[in-house]
Amino acid sequence: MASCCTRPCHGLVYFTMSVVLAFIAISTSMHSKPEDPMSPGKVVFNELSLNVSKALRRAGFNVMATLLQVSPEIFLSSPNSTIFAIQDLAISNSSLPPWLMKALLQYHTSTLNLPMDDLLKKPQGSCLPTLHREKNIAITKVNLVEKSIEINQVAVSHPNVFLGETVSVHGVLEPLSSLDPQDVHQGWNIIQAPICNSMSVLVSEVLESKNMVEWSWIVRLLSSNGFVPFAIGLNSVLDGILEDYRGLDSVTVFAPPSLPSLTSASPLLKRTVRFHILPQRLTHQELASLPSGTFLTTLVPDLHAEVQGATSFGQQLVINGVEIVATDMFSSKKFTIHGILRAFEVAEPPDTPA
Ligand SMILES: *[C@@H]1O[C@H](CO)[C@@H](O)[C@H](O)[C@H]1NC(C)=O
Ligand SMILES: *[C@@H]1O[C@H](CO)[C@@H](O)[C@H](O)[C@H]1NC(C)=O
Numbered sequence: 001m002a003s004c005c006t007r008p009c010h011g012l013v014y015f016t017m018s019v020v021l022a023f024i025a026i027s028t029s030m031h032s033k034p035e036d037p038m039s040p041g042k043v044v045f046n047e048l049s050l051n052v053s054k055a056l057r058r059a060g061f062n063v064m065a066t067l068l069q070v071s072p073e074i075f076l077s078s079p080n081s082t083i084f085a086i087q088d089l090a091i092s093n094s095s096l097p098p099w100l101m102k103a104l105l106q107y108h109t110s111t112l113n114l115p116m117d118d119l120l121k122k123p124q125g126s127c128l129p130t131l132h133r134e135k136n137i138a139i140t141k142v143n144l145v146e147k148s149i150e151i152n153q154v155a156v157s158h159p160n161v162f163l164g165e166t167v168s169v170h171g172v173l174e175p176l177s178s179l180d181p182q183d184v185h186q187g188w189n190i191i192q193a194p195i196c197n198s199m200s201v202l203v204s205e206v207l208e209s210k211n212m213v214e215w216s217w218i219v220r221l222l223s224s225n226g227f228v229p230f231a232i233g234l235n236s237v238l239d240g241i242l243e244d245y246r247g248l249d250s251v252t253v254f255a256p257p258s259l260p261s262l263t264s265a266s267p268l269l270k271r272t273v274r275f276h277i278l279p280q281r282l283t284h285q286e287l288a289s290l291p292s293g294t295f296l297t298t299l300v301p302d303l304h305a306e307v308q309g310a311t312s313f314g315q316q317l318v319i320n321g322v323e324i325v326a327t328d329m330f331s332s333k334k335f336t337i338h339g340i341l342r343a344f345e346v347a348e349p350p351d352t353p354a
């Protein structure tokens with residue numbers, strides 16, 4: 001039997017990387033148009049990828065150098081680009097499925113060519129577009145005195161590994177998105193991009209709560225599984241939730257198939273959506289183990305959710321008089337979503353002082 005060495009298991013690492021490389025090579029060659037390998041554009045492209053790859057290898061980024069050599073299309077598909085290369089140790093033992101590996105590499109490539117000097121000129125909090133669909137990376141720290149910079153709270157350890165007319169390469173200490181194998185195995189899209197909008201201050205604040213609830217994923221799951229009105233409602237009040245609950249790291253969502261028709265600006269919509277969310281993750285089993293009559297805190301301070309135990313005619317658990325019809329429909333380490341028969345009835349807010 002093959003046995004693993006006592007130190008990092010090189011055999012396994014090598015195997016994982018070869019599978020990934022093979023996949024990337026196959027998937028990219030299938031999508032690229034047949035092209036004359038001797039056309040002037042192709043020659044420059046090949047020379048450029050070779051030059052970048054050599055520079056990476058010289059700086060000790062062997063894995064990234066190999067990936068770039070095998071699949072330059074992934075990194076150099078934009079007219080201008082900046083590649084944030086991940087150090088060997090941080091990438092070689094990650095056992096990501098190939099599609100996720102590709103997404104991760106695209107997320108490490110910005111579509112702007114930014115040498116270190118240009119990066120330092122950007123205000124803290126600015127976002128940079130990447131090749132990974134609409135997901136941005138953010139400049140979370142700029143220190144002009146030390147000429148140092150952090151992207152998504154990861155230090156740029158090797159500035160200007162390569163500087164070209166259209167491409168810059170910098171080395172980073174860690175991947176710019178968490179690579180929790182647990183999340184990967186559960187099939188979640190784990191590229192957790194910072195939230196970028198005009199309020200750049202918000203970016204670093206949101207990033208600071210490292211264990212962010214995966215809200216965008218929750219909204220997508222709901223909307224693609226028939227809970228469209230609630231998904232829209234949640235999406236429209238999300239900014240407020242992020243602002244009021246900064247440290248929130250897990251939630252339970254009770255998703256109704258529809259919502260009373262409310263306009264998006266209505267305070268009642270905010271109240272209604274928040275009433276369906278608990279600031280902790282409780283699976284069906286955990287809920288069922290609570291004594292009937294237990295009141296749970298919701299995201300509305302003056303409204304509690306009452307656990308009423310199983311009904312006499314079925315095994316379903318009842319919350320606020322409404323049956324849970326689909327238990328733990330979707331869940332991750334940070335959230336669980338239960339489908340409920342209809343929306344909870346929400347009392348008007350207590351009178352606000354005039
Ligand atoms: C690649 O490097 C060589 C030698 O340094 C240089 O002459 C050439 O112009 C470079 N090519 C590209 C496309 O950067
Ligand atoms: C690439 O960068 C150059 C110089 O910075 C700029 O003139 C050009 O418009 C850029 N191309 C694209 C497609 O963004």
Ligand SMILES: *[C@@H]1O[C@H](CO)[C@@H](O)[C@H](O)[C@H]1NC(C)=O
Nearest residue numbers: 007008089090093094095179
């Ligand atoms: C990679 O290996 C190192 C050392 O063996 C370990 O500390 C680290 O947690 C591993 N990383 C992953 C993503 O498994």
